[in-house]
Amino acid sequence: AAIFGPYFGFVYVWLGAMIGSSLAFLIGRYLGRDFAASLIGDKLRKYDEAIERNGFATVLYLRLVYFPFTPMNFGMGLTRVRFGDYFFGTALGIIVGTFIFTFFVGTVKDVWASGRWADLLSWKVIFSLVLFVFSFFIPKILEKVKASGRVV
Numbered sequence: 001a002a003i004f005g006p007y008f009g010f011v012y013v014w015l016g017a018m019i020g021s022s023l024a025f026l027i028g029r030y031l032g033r034d035f036a037a038s039l040i041g042d043k044l045r046k047y048d049e050a051i052e053r054n055g056f057a058t059v060l061y062l063r064l065v066y067f068p069f070t071p072m073n074f075g076m077g078l079t080r081v082r083f084g085d086y087f088f089g090t091a092l093g094i095i096v097g098t099f100i101f102t103f104f105v106g107t108v109k110d111v112w113a114s115g116r117w118a119d120l121l122s123w124k125v126i127f128s129l130v131l132f133v134f135s136f137f138i139p140k141i142l143e144k145v146k147a148s149g150r151v152v
Helices: 003-038 044-052 055-064 070-079 083-093 095-114 117-122 122-134 137-145
Strands: none
Touching: 003 070, 003 083, 003 122, 044 055, 055 070, 055 083, 055 137, 070 137, 083 095, 095 117, 095 122
């Protein structure tokens, strides 16, 4: 974002995150699954079944609550979640955080370059901070919508 601006920065950060997370998932899947299963045994099987049934929703939820990115990439590869569920759950789940990060960093870069420190109180900075705080409530909102019977 600091180099390419908030819009192209968003695209490049999102693409980089998707490529990196997909590669880590595949490494976990093809190089670590058998080893993890031998260590964990029945516990992995129990989680495997639940994650396999609800793969997309599980990945999306964990991405929305800012579960640590790298451990999740490798860890999901150790489960039976389908790659498509993982990929699309990640793709959708990181959009908010990626947008907030690139928008905020791009704005701070502009303030730094211009030397107008008062612009740190601009609508862009405040908007990105409000989005960041709001993003922590997205999982709770989704839970309430799901509990009310509306389709998510």
